[in-house]
Amino acid sequence: MAMCSSFCPQIPHHLRCRGTPINPFSLSARTFSSYISNSSSQATEKPARVGFLGIGIMGSPMAQNLIKAGCDLTVWNRTKNKCDPLISLGAKYKSSPEEVAASCDVTFAMLADPRSAMDVAFGKCGAASGMGPGKGYVDVSTVDGPTSKLISEHIKSTGALFLEAPVSGSKKPAEDGQLIFLTAGDKYLYEKVAPLLDIMGKSRFYLGDIGNGAAMKLVVNMIMGSMMASFSEGLLLSEKVGLDPKVLVEVVSQGAISAPMYSTKGPSMIQSLYPTAFPLKHQQKDLRLALGLAESVSQPIPIAAAANELYKVAKSKGLSDEDFSAVIEALKAKSQHSPNDQ
Numbered sequence: 001m002a003m004c005s006s007f008c009p010q011i012p013h014h015l016r017c018r019g020t021p022i023n024p025f026s027l028s029a030r031t032f033s034s035y036i037s038n039s040s041s042q043a044t045e046k047p048a049r050v051g052f053l054g055i056g057i058m059g060s061p062m063a064q065n066l067i068k069a070g071c072d073l074t075v076w077n078r079t080k081n082k083c084d085p086l087i088s089l090g091a092k093y094k095s096s097p098e099e100v101a102a103s104c105d106v107t108f109a110m111l112a113d114p115r116s117a118m119d120v121a122f123g124k125c126g127a128a129s130g131m132g133p134g135k136g137y138v139d140v141s142t143v144d145g146p147t148s149k150l151i152s153e154h155i156k157s158t159g160a161l162f163l164e165a166p167v168s169g170s171k172k173p174a175e176d177g178q179l180i181f182l183t184a185g186d187k188y189l190y191e192k193v194a195p196l197l198d199i200m201g202k203s204r205f206y207l208g209d210i211g212n213g214a215a216m217k218l219v220v221n222m223i224m225g226s227m228m229a230s231f232s233e234g235l236l237l238s239e240k241v242g243l244d245p246k247v248l249v250e251v252v253s254q255g256a257i258s259a260p261m262y263s264t265k266g267p268s269m270i271q272s273l274y275p276t277a278f279p280l281k282h283q284q285k286d287l288r289l290a291l292g293l294a295e296s297v298s299q300p301i302p303i304a305a306a307a308n309e310l311y312k313v314a315k316s317k318g319l320s321d322e323d324f325s326a327v328i329e330a331l332k333a334k335s336q337h338s339p340n341d342q
């Protein structure tokens with residue numbers, strides 16, 4: 001079956017221009033270059049059968065967007081029942097990463113962390129066992145460069161191609177097809193899967209050698225983790241000195257330090273609510289990996305190091321699966337002392 005043959009009726013919103021559906025496969029290179037960074041190339045042929053491994057908070061909406069765009073999608077997840085909604089939408093199911101890779105031209109993986117990304121890529125019944133010449137593996141998980149290089153070696157040893165493509169953007173951007181892909185590795189595979197990335201995302205960067213996509217993602221999330229920790233301190237301090245933290249959110253949102261993250265998460269943080277979009281355990285993992293990256297080039301990152309400690313405290317309080325904005329709870333615990341304390 002030709003992939004996305006019924007593409008036009010289900011074009012994601014971000015590929016529509018003034019209400020007119022745009023088929024990304026027919027866009028000129030010039031049109032593409034307006035929203036694709038670092039690439040003027042355009043994919044001509046697209047993979048027919050697409051696999052997706054890892055149906056979690058991110059994998060689920062990403063896979064759903066591929067199905068909605070008409071892709072012939074085969075899915076696998078360690079916990080099988082998370083695949084059920086996708087199967088009802090028309091996805092096929094295979095019982096191991098190996099079988100998915102064997103039955104698909106290109107396979108995406110969206111796993112929790114380096115350990116799971118490696119297990120699924122080249123562990124027992126892993127994707128590598130089903131890969132071979134003419135196939136491609138695209139790892140969109142957030143991992144460190146050395147992990148990505150190891151996965152690349154295993155995949156490429158089968159004759160297949162490898163692309164690392166971690167994403168910036170959380171649950172909502174994943175649902176809306178608004179992710180930002182930070183890719184590196186095989187340029188030919190990058191061009192092949194570009195139409196698929198454009199279904200799931202709003203932009204894509206090609207950054208060269210394997211490890212560069214991972215590094216970019218870790219730097220971005222290092223900044224994000226520190227921003228959230230600092231914002232948490234601000235919310236609590238404003239309240240302690242008698243200000244209304246809701247007003248603080250409003251002031252921040254109007255000024256130069258405004259960020260969507262503050263205005264979307266601030267109101268629920270004030271109510272001590274942390275509906276999970278980006279699990280706190282993953283933010284702490286990213287800070288840990290960023291610290292390793294910094295260590296590898298002897299770059300001091302003391303702010304990120306301090307933020308990492310705060311996320312570790314939050315994890316120790318059982319907040320791993322809450323949204324990362326629950327890091328504020330770690331500070332509340334620390335500041336539980338009498339007002340008379342000096």
Ligand SMILES: NC(=O)C1=CN([C@@H]2O[C@H](COP(=O)(O)OP(=O)(O)OC[C@H]3O[C@@H](n4cnc5c(N)ncnc54)[C@H](OP(=O)(O)O)[C@@H]3O)[C@@H](O)[C@H]2O)C=CC1
Binds near residue numbers: 053080170
């Ligand atoms: N949520 C977000 O906002 C964003 C997350 N990311 C990154 O994307 C990746 C996925 O995140 P997210 O979807 O939020 O995370 P989830 O925790 O929701 O999903 C993790 C996925 O990994 C699978 N998994 C975990 N351990 C193993 C293992 N040992 N073997 C096989 N599969 C395993 C889970 O399977 P199971 O269902 O069986 O547990 C699940 O499919 C992470 O690297 C994260 O840092 C990147 C951008 C945004």
Ligand SMILES: O=CC(=O)O
Binds near residue numbers: 167168169170221278
């Ligand atoms: O990795 C998390 C994100 O929001 O990006």
